[in-house]
Amino acid sequence: MKYQKLVFVFCFCLSLSAFAQSDQDSIPAFGKNGISKPSILSTNPFGIFISRLNHNFKVKASRRMELDITLESGNVWGPNVKTYIPNDPNLRREMRDIAWFSRQYFVEEDQIDAGYFEIETDGVIKGLRGNLTIPTTKNQELIVGFRAFLLTNGKFPFSALTTDRFIEFFHDNVAGGDDPFDRRVFGLDKAKFLYTDRNGRSFNLGNGDFLTAGIETHYFFYPTFLNEQKIYFNFGAHIGTNLSKYNMSMDVGFSAAGVKQFDLNDRNFILFGLGGNLLRKNAIDLQADNFDFGTNDFIGSVEANAEYTFISKGKTYHSFGINYYMQTSLHEKDEDNYNIYVRDDDAFKSWGHGTRHLYRNTNYWTFVYTFTRKISTSFYIQQDFTVNNNPDLQTGVSVKFGI
Template identity: 75%
Template sequence: MKYQKLVFVLFLCLNSFVFAQSDQDSIPPFTKNGISKPSIVSTNPFGIFISRLNHNFKLKASKRTELSINLESGNVWGPNVKTYIPSNESDRNGLIGIPWYSRQFFFDGDTQDAQSFEIETDGVIKGLRVDLTIPIAKNQELVVGLRAFMLTNGKFPFSIFTNDKFIEFFHENIAGGSDPFDRKVFGLDKASINYTDRNGRRLNVGNGDFLTAGIETHYYYYPKIWNDKKIYLNFGGHLGTNLSKYNMSMDIGLSAAGVKQFDLNDRNFILFGLGTNILRKNALDLQSDNLDFGTNDFIGSLETNVEYTFLSQGKTYHSFGLNFYVQTSLHKKEEDEYNVYIRDDEAFNSWGHGTRHLYKNNNYWTFVYTFTRKISTSIYIQQDFTVNNNPDLQTGVSVKFGI
């Protein structure tokens, strides 16, 4: 609890300082530059241990040094599931075609040769991201970032919309029905992530425990090719260093993105962005006992973003963005054809999603509102409609300003 209070108080102090200074001449002007989007990468319980990439939809390189601070909160849930991966070809062929939820009745993990892993997730993952953008040339910039995460039980008031009680209230009264994921069966407002990988290495964390941290370096180049047509491109190279005791490694990646601007009049415009990237996770292992957070070495993602912006009489930009993000699966999909999933005795509703969807593409929708004057402030809400191992609900707030 003391860690949650510390983060909460620090952010309130930061907001108070920033907004108290917003009308002071000492704050350098901050100009809206492309789609106003904070980091919307989900607090996926496996994904936070690697350097997943946030797409860049700026129109040009920053002219001055900028600081961005993001706080995020995502509710993760999945009852205990043990998964067997049969080693023998004959066992695999015998399970193909059997519905995934019935395979446990046709396989004996004690006598048949197989690898296995086990996972259960419960709680609200809190994330802090700090990015410093440094111009290094007219069309180039360097972004140095820090990310850190911890697990909490999500109790009010530290998690207003992402706590278990609010989510189950929404399910029961608006959409989903009564306890569609068995949260109430196992108890609300608890926090634990327990994972044993196929090599027998373990992760066990509880409420208030620090999860992982990392340092990220991003280089962006903005070529002036079709700027006269209001089409803006950028290309990026990325290096991420994961500093968790569970995965100490370095990831490398490449990205490309484009933005098209449609002017409605001198105070209203629409921006459409499309971005893609690829990441080689664990390109370099910095320790020999890293946990296995996915059998796919390469992770790719695609993101589309549409934003409407109007400039008010007070010379403030108000932006409303809708974003769709899709990422390739963390595990190789072919295993899902013959894997054996063992249900927890107390789980009945959607019990296999947290494990089985590690083999499915990852996607979610995000709505972002941003107002920009001397400071750019964003708030967002994110929903995983396909229940594919992302937070059931994630929210975030971000401030960005020149220094």
Template identity: 85%
Template sequence: MKQQNLVLIFFFCLNFSLFAQSDQDSIPAFSKNGISKPSILSTNPFGIFISRLDHNFKLKASCRMEIDIALESGNVWGPNVKTYIPNDPALQRQMSTREWFSRQYFIDETQIDAGYFEIETDGVIKGLRGNLTIPTTKNQELIVGFRAFVLTNGKLPLSTLTADRFIEFFHDNVAGGDDPFDRRVFGLDRAKFLYTDRNGRSFDLGNGDFLTAGIETHYYYYPTFLNEKKIYFNLGAHVGTNLSKYNMSMDVGASAAGVKQFDLNDRNFMLFGLGANVLRKNAVEFQDDNFDFGTNDFIGSFEVNAEYTFISKGKTYHSFGLNYYAQTSLQQKDEDAYNIYVRDDDATNSWGHGTRHLYKNNDYWTLAYTFTRKISTSFYIQQDFTVNNNPDLQTGVSVKFGI
């Protein structure tokens, strides 16, 4: 059995083992603290190589140590696209007057003076995350975590909702139409990640190949001056260390988030959260040959979250959340006005998304359900409706418990 299958089986065994013990006195009680949101960061093919920041919608610092383990699965797809960035200002002006999909017919690839990068993505990216929360003072806490990703072909049953066959079944029978992204043209259940950056560095990865990993440190402070009005804030400082051979560097960032609670009665309440953060990519580089995963040095994101919770007779919290996440583009947008995109000869439908949308702000919606008693268990499904280079469909499950 392949290495990634062993990781997945281990995670599910851990999840069900912890759930089976949820009524035993040996497990400390875990209380709901703010919006019960797992990590909903997408398995964006470029984004996984940097330390993108999630948003924190807790009401207060944790009073005991906690462990959070999460598994995510996202289907990524984009046929091969070659991108030329003209150096000649006259050619830039000429290309800016042409439709982006037609520019390739006005140049000779062998003669053009231009920068160049090439991308092709196909498969299901599996991510495993873990966090340890450590209380430091009454209103402050430290979170230390890790992340790791592998590329798989997404075959059933380990990728039921994120498999190519399920997504194309959905397109055929619900929305999208017949093969709107040319998946069937190139074959289903494949795994490939080809990338050549503008500095000429390249990799070509397939099924079971390890993609990237990292270590993250987050420090949060929770002011209390508005708590009496049931308004809660937190401020965060963040350091992420990227540990893959493709990008060995350190990112730094800052965040702020707020939550407002509305009590409907003694067993029903709603929470609304707003969060924003900014990240400086590759603030410190540990090697000279890091890949270029986007020309924007600063990445910002914004998140809106609404959650309804009811408490059942067994004192179990059932929470239903709807989340909107938006992030600034990974590439500087000006280039898209004159870039020359050259498609694969077999690609006809939506072939430019995987490359062009690196120049667009990306966003997605997430629907989550969490039940909390002595353990908090979350499930979510995520959709990128604007096809902005995130997975067509992503799912995740996480468990959180006190120790």
């Protein structure tokens, strides 16, 4: 485990070093290409173990090799919940007529004939992503990337906006009220990820523990038949290889996206993008004892993006984007209608979200600011307004440059 953490830190330091040592005058010119958007995939506690797809809103294939590095930080929270999936059809029918938060009081926990899983999440998940774009033909490109994640306690100053203390300060003074999710009941700035899947496999991770890693391959084709109308499309084929001991497998997927550009004048323009993709999770299992991170084999997502850009003196692009992302549920939804949820004795407020929302479509909003000259640098902040199992708050910074 210590070795894995060292690899994570080494990769991060290496990326920062390469960026810091680059003289901007020696960097090949890097122009704005469509909507400027880094990976905005959430550090969802289950989603990080599979190869979710980041939508592509470029308008053309890259002309030279490019490298981008993204560092992300997302606060996750959910008190311990035990979930029983009844095997008896009669008990299932009975539970359907009872409110989900009351079902535990109508059964004897130690006598239920049922499947079972258990979840508890707390901490800030740090993610590091890197992608190398390789042009192949005029309208096609290959992207090879990696991802890695670490669980931390998220203490200031290393997490800033994603610390428990900042989030509860926001709840107290802006919106949410006093401790709406019982964080203070269990203690602030702690780290724990406990999971027992329905096959009886379990892990219990804490501060500084390495979570998962993977490598990804994406191939994009950019047709040009509507480019004169400033309408741009791309189609992608994707293979993701998950490399953690908890899920060693390969995922495959397909994607499509379109972008429309509206020119306001020669220095101001607006871009609108819409994309969708479909992923076959665990298409190939590379080991026999993979954890169950969702009963749905196929995961789909859609993303809508709007971006305003103006060009300042010195030909620097300043872009302001807003993004809406929605993903289908990781678990088959009908189970939620009869599952028996057993809460932690100390949890009272919003205690079922971390588990029940595995059965719901997830969504979140992201605001992105990017300035582009010879290097494209992006900053984003992300909010899960519907509290549906994504981080309460996530931030990220990304740099992208030509090689």
